[in-house]
Amino acid sequence: MSARRGVTILGSTGSIGCNTVELVEASPDLYRVEALVANSRVDILADQARRLKARLAVVADETAYPALKDALAGTGIEVAAGAAAVADAADLPADWVMASIVGAAGLAPTLRAIRRGATVGLANKEVLVCAGQLMMAEVKTHGATLLPVDSEHSAIFQVLDVKQHDQVEKIILTASGGPFRGKTREFMSSVTPEQAVAHPNWSMGAKISVDSASMFNKGLELIEAYHLFNMPEEKIDIVVHPQSVIHSLVAYTDGSVLAQLGSPDMRTPIAYALGWPNRIPAPVPRLDLASIGTLKFEAPDQTLFPSLRLAREALRAGGSVAAVLNAANEVSVAAFLARKIGFLDIARVVERTIEGVNHRELLSIDDVLAQDQVARRFAESVIGRL
Helix, strand or coil: CCCCEEEEEECCCCHHHHHHHHHHHHCCCCEEEEEEEECCCHHHHHHHHHHHCCCEEEECCHHHHHHHHHHCCCCCCEEEECHHHHHHHCCCCCCEEEECCCHHHHHHHHHHHHHCCCEEEECCCHHHHHHHHHHHHHHHHHCCEEEECCHHHHHHHHHCCHHHHHHEEEEEEEECCCCCCCCCHHHHCCCCHHHHCCCCCCCCCHHHHHHHHHCHHHHHHHHHHHHHCCCCHHHEEEEECCCCCEEEEEEECCCCEEEEECCCCCHHHHHHHHHCCCCCCCCCCCCCHHHHCCCCCECCCCCCCCHHHHHHHHHHHCCCHHHHHHHHHHHHHHHHHCCCCCCCHHHHHHHHHHHHCCCCCCCCHHHHHHHHHHHHHHHHHHHHHC
16 A cells, blocks of 8 residues: 555444554554544544544534534544534545444445445444345445455455355354353343343444344344345354354355454454455454364354344345344344343344334335334334333
């Protein structure tokens, strides 16, 4: 990379965003920052913007605008607020955009980056879960590049030979199993939010940590892999791998199985996407296989984790079912974190929402967003009846 690559980080104050900021800051000769976007954490956003000398800082929460303006007064950094400003930030001339805004809120700005042909580091799996066919069509139309940032999809991207796609027997997503692997439904019926977010291997935000505990995260990744790699649902397997050393695998027709290994640290897949097509240094613990000694694998418990069944059923059904699954999961996880429902109620709310709403074909992003709102309202009504 001879010229400095322009970078925009959508969701800069979250876990993925903060790790991306760290990597960009470590290589100031390689990157210049166009925009940093956050929801409402003004203190972190302003500090990041000053450190990286960003051109623009945007906060989605309009009530936080005065605080952001005051925090960056005299720096020469532009400030903006609101949903429209978030989407506009994706239009700035950054070569590379990190899409790490959690949930359906990331749809519009990610689409804007795709439509101007940017290289997008995709950390928001909901973009493809909700609107996979639409988004992949936009990528093709506008010549954009999607680089998966989820550790599992990054692993597959690195070992999948696209020239021999027809020789792939299956792709295998690994799952840690989360904090409740091997537990009983009786135990899980009384777990607390604190227990659910205590992931044994990864340091992540609350929502994704709960998704890992319920294995909805793996269900969403299944749907994402289907779209990213143009792979039939029946050729995507899931295996529990508690150590989180092998991040995913690709099996070929000659019996070869290729895997990508590394320490469980999100800075590795972020660095791969940020540096692509080159590699850049990342300050992560190096893998010591001798000290690990043994790698374990087991089949996921489909009864204990109905999320995996629901995700496969949604993918097979097509239309708006996956978008409804995602919206209902977001609503039910928020309710669980607020202690309004139990942990096992998350899957119950999702299944009842899928069964209760009228599904439709999704022909535009507006269709996706409209169905997302329908599903959220229905899920809230289900929660109110529990």
